[in-house]
Amino acid sequence: MAEYNRVSECVGLITLRNPPVNALSAAVRQGIVDTVQRALSDPNVKSVVICGQNGIFCGGADIKEFGSNMTGPPLIPMIHAIESANKPVVAAIEGSALGGGLELALGCHYRIAHSKARLGLPEVSLGLLPAAGGSQRLPRLIGVPAALNLITTGRHVTAAEALQLGIVDQVTDHNTVAAAVKFALSVAGRSLDPRRISTHPCPQQPDLDALFEEVMQKVRQSARGAIAPIACVQAVRAAATLPYAQGMERERELMATLFTSGQARALQYCFFAERAVGRWRMPSGARWDTSKPRPVHKAAVIGLGTMGRGITVALAQTGLSVIAVETQEKQLMEAKQAISGMLERGAKRRGVAPALDGVIYSQNIQAVADVDLVIEAVFEDIALKTKVFQQLSAVCKPGTLLCTNTSALDVDQLASETPNPELVVGMHFFAPAHVMKLLEVVYGPRSSPQAVATAMQLGKKMGKASVAVGNCRGFVGNRMLKPYIEEAFFLLEEGATPELVDQALEEFGFPMGVFRMSDLSGLDVGWRVRKGDGLVEPGTASGRSARIRQGRRYSPLGDLLCEEGHFGQKTGRGWYQYDKPGSRVARFDPWLHSFLGAYRAQHGLVARRIDHQEVLERCLYALINEGFHILDDGIAAGPEDIDVIYVSGYGWPRHRGGPMFYANMVGLAKVLERLEHYQQLHPEVPHLQPSSLLRRLVASGSPPIHKWGEAIKKLHSQL
Numbered sequence: 001m002a003e004y005n006r007v008s009e010c011v012g013l014i015t016l017r018n019p020p021v022n023a024l025s026a027a028v029r030q031g032i033v034d035t036v037q038r039a040l041s042d043p044n045v046k047s048v049v050i051c052g053q054n055g056i057f058c059g060g061a062d063i064k065e066f067g068s069n070m071t072g073p074p075l076i077p078m079i080h081a082i083e084s085a086n087k088p089v090v091a092a093i094e095g096s097a098l099g100g101g102l103e104l105a106l107g108c109h110y111r112i113a114h115s116k117a118r119l120g121l122p123e124v125s126l127g128l129l130p131a132a133g134g135s136q137r138l139p140r141l142i143g144v145p146a147a148l149n150l151i152t153t154g155r156h157v158t159a160a161e162a163l164q165l166g167i168v169d170q171v172t173d174h175n176t177v178a179a180a181v182k183f184a185l186s187v188a189g190r191s192l193d194p195r196r197i198s199t200h201p202c203p204q205q206p207d208l209d210a211l212f213e214e215v216m217q218k219v220r221q222s223a224r225g226a227i228a229p230i231a232c233v234q235a236v237r238a239a240a241t242l243p244y245a246q247g248m249e250r251e252r253e254l255m256a257t258l259f260t261s262g263q264a265r266a267l268q269y270c271f272f273a274e275r276a277v278g279r280w281r282m283p284s285g286a287r288w289d290t291s292k293p294r295p296v297h298k299a300a301v302i303g304l305g306t307m308g309r310g311i312t313v314a315l316a317q318t319g320l321s322v323i324a325v326e327t328q329e330k331q332l333m334e335a336k337q338a339i340s341g342m343l344e345r346g347a348k349r350r351g352v353a354p355a356l357d358g359v360i361y362s363q364n365i366q367a368v369a370d371v372d373l374v375i376e377a378v379f380e381d382i383a384l385k386t387k388v389f390q391q392l393s394a395v396c397k398p399g400t401l402l403c404t405n406t407s408a409l410d411v412d413q414l415a416s417e418t419p420n421p422e423l424v425v426g427m428h429f430f431a432p433a434h435v436m437k438l439l440e441v442v443y444g445p446r447s448s449p450q451a452v453a454t455a456m457q458l459g460k461k462m463g464k465a466s467v468a469v470g471n472c473r474g475f476v477g478n479r480m481l482k483p484y485i486e487e488a489f490f491l492l493e494e495g496a497t498p499e500l501v502d503q504a505l506e507e508f509g510f511p512m513g514v515f516r517m518s519d520l521s522g523l524d525v526g527w528r529v530r531k532g533d534g535l536v537e538p539g540t541a542s543g544r545s546a547r548i549r550q551g552r553r554y555s556p557l558g559d560l561l562c563e564e565g566h567f568g569q570k571t572g573r574g575w576y577q578y579d580k581p582g583s584r585v586a587r588f589d590p591w592l593h594s595f596l597g598a599y600r601a602q603h604g605l606v607a608r609r610i611d612h613q614e615v616l617e618r619c620l621y622a623l624i625n626e627g628f629h630i631l632d633d634g635i636a637a638g639p640e641d642i643d644v645i646y647v648s649g650y651g652w653p654r655h656r657g658g659p660m661f662y663a664n665m666v667g668l669a670k671v672l673e674r675l676e677h678y679q680q681l682h683p684e685v686p687h688l689q690p691s692s693l694l695r696r697l698v699a700s701g702s703p704p705i706h707k708w709g710e711a712i713k714k715l716h717s718q719l
């Protein structure tokens with residue numbers, strides 16, 4: 001797991017070997033301890049180089065080991081042994097040096113990086129802190145403000161930035177190991193005292209207290225209840241104010257709390273879940289590893305409204321050539337200007353040239369004749385989309401993949417309007433499409449595995465968390481959102497306020513509660529859908545019967561606000577009021593509160609006191625319950641798919657792992673018991689009726705989440 005060679009006669013070369021990322025597993029740590037010892041005791045060796053195989057230095061501690069009893073040599077003494085060595089040790093950094101990998105490099109006396117390498121201490125994103133001395137060495141090396149920034153955000157820096165910050169000593173465009181060996185030869189015999197970072201004092205910083213106060217405030221605000229970022233600030237404070245040994249002790253104490261926390265488990269689950277969703281599978285048995293994607297060199301986007309523009313930008317930024325089609329000349333010109341602006345701003349942020357030439361604009365659908373893939377993003381209207389699909393089928397070369405960007409329409413129905421339904425998939429982007437991480441790739445029973453593989457690969461290229469899901473109303477994300485929103489409406493009827501509901505959800509960790517979110521996205525969106533479903537009735541009827549529609553409890557509150565022209569932020573009025581249309585600061589709306597009072601009186605509803613716990617249980621368990629239905633129906637292949645969708649697209653707090661992980665943490669029996677409780681109180685609400693999968697999982701002993709897949713298979717085979 002760590003190979004030893006002597007090169008250039010007097011350099012001991014240690015190569016970490018643990019594919020794919022040379023994580024510091026017990027065997028790798030043992031290998032490092034042994035090979036360092038060997039190099040130091042060999043009188044012919046004057047200096048040492050540590051590198052990683054296959055162009056990657058080290059991806060950090062082996063995260064898979066965290067859940068089990070850790071064995072093997074611990075990291076901290078291993079790194080100390082390197083730092084206190086009497087021969088210079090040089091880290092040759094290619095690919096990544098992350099977490100424990102960078103901490104290992106910080107224990108070395110010198111660091112040489114390849115220009116394409118990335119370095120960072122991302123432990124915070126796993127619910128941890130850099131506890132192999134990273135929180136104590138980095139501030140000593142680069143100063144407190146820069147170290148705070150890196151450690152609390154977990155961001156990766158380029159080699160150029162690492163050089164500028166002083167993390168690395170040299171950057172090379174050539175063979176990094178060769179450069180490190182040359183460097184190691186040049187420094188052999190030099191005094192190492194100034195190179196041992198742990199012996200440095202932290203660089204002086206004026207007004208340290210004010211700095212930590214300010215950073216702590218910022219971190220608390222953005223952490224939304226996550227504890228690791230706060231512990232990171234505390235650890236860096238220890239580096240700035242305590243001698244090294246005491247700082248290390250503080251680092252150890254803080255890590256001990258984080259290491260066993262539910263948040264760390266949730267965040268580490270998210271790390272693996274995000275990778276697991278790439279290994280998609282369909283109910284037909286088709287899978288990621290047996291389905292070859294088609295190459296996509298040229299793509300087209302049809303319809304350049306908000307979604308089409310964002311999708312065009314996302315595609316162009318991957319380096320694809322894109323034909324952007326909009327039939328109306330004025331809209332085409334406006335879109336061209338908007339897309340160019342987005343490309344220019346994005347390129348400026350990333351320090352690259354804007355891909356303006358990658359987009360060709362056209363008013364004519366014939367222009368897409370030779371593309372490999374089309375994403376249709378016209379208005380959400382099945383008749384319009386059907387017409388576009390029929391035109392595309394006539395125009396495109398054989399084999400072109402036809403994708404529809406829809407959040408609600410039936411992908412199968414569209415597919416059935418084309419001569420080649422196997423080439424049709426849904427690509428559900430989230431606005432703004434060039435920014436939002438999530439992409440639902442929606443397959444129907446006739447979508448070919450190759451079409452799914454191609455859309456999934458394209459999503460990955462665009463940097464999206466791409467999740468393959470089956471076709472159903474609302475797919476996964478919006479289907480689960482429906483009971484969540486409905487429960488929030490019911491809570492208002494029963495006595496809650498938008499402020500109370502939102503506060504409970506925001507304290508849970510959502511960036512916005514359901515009502516602030518609804519004001520942002522526009523109340524008219526849901527109104528249009530409910531009208532389409534025949535649920536909206538002109539509103540003077542009163543009493544319970546007026547609130548039962550299509551045989552189930554219905555709250556017309558959202559419809560009534562829309563009838564008043566209160567569409568949310570865009571009209572300046574919604575569940576809150578705003579200074580002016582378009583303004584974002586939500587304020588208490590006295591009108592809304594008297595409206596709610598009058599509504600309750602009209603319907604004979606008596607307001608009662610509702611607490612945060614009830615808000616969370618009713619909104620979240622209703623949403624989770626729908627997640628179990630989705631798993632049972634085979635719409636999502638596993639709980640990870642649902643959780644990645646919710647964390648990357650719906651603001652579910654990452655440190656709570658996603659709705660299904662949260663249910664697993666709360667305990668399935670408890671979720672079932674609370675759903676049964678609320679269902680008894682509200683028998684006319686079907687979404688509170690516990691899913692049969694949830695019942696069966698509880699009956700089978702509530703297996704842990706990583707065993708649900710197996711349990712579901714077994715339960716299905718028993719049906």
Ligand SMILES: CC/C=C\CC(=O)SCCNC(=O)CCNC(=O)[C@H](O)C(C)(C)COP(=O)(O)OP(=O)(O)OC[C@H]1O[C@@H](n2cnc3c(N)ncnc32)[C@H](O)[C@@H]1OP(=O)(O)O
Pocket residue numbers: 020021023059060061062063064075096098099100101122123126128130131132272275276
């Ligand atoms: C005392 C505690 C001390 C230290 C704490 C730590 O060091 S915590 C770990 C800190 N390190 C990280 O957070 C890095 C995590 N990894 C990554 O960011 C990326 O994997 C990386 C290294 C940039 C490579 O990205 P790439 O896109 O090339 O590959 P991918 O992410 O798909 O990973 C490939 C497979 O490797 C597995 N993996 C990656 N890192 C680790 C790790 N640190 N431990 C265990 N496994 C790791 C990853 O799950 C993938 O596995 P697969 O089975 O193929 O899905």
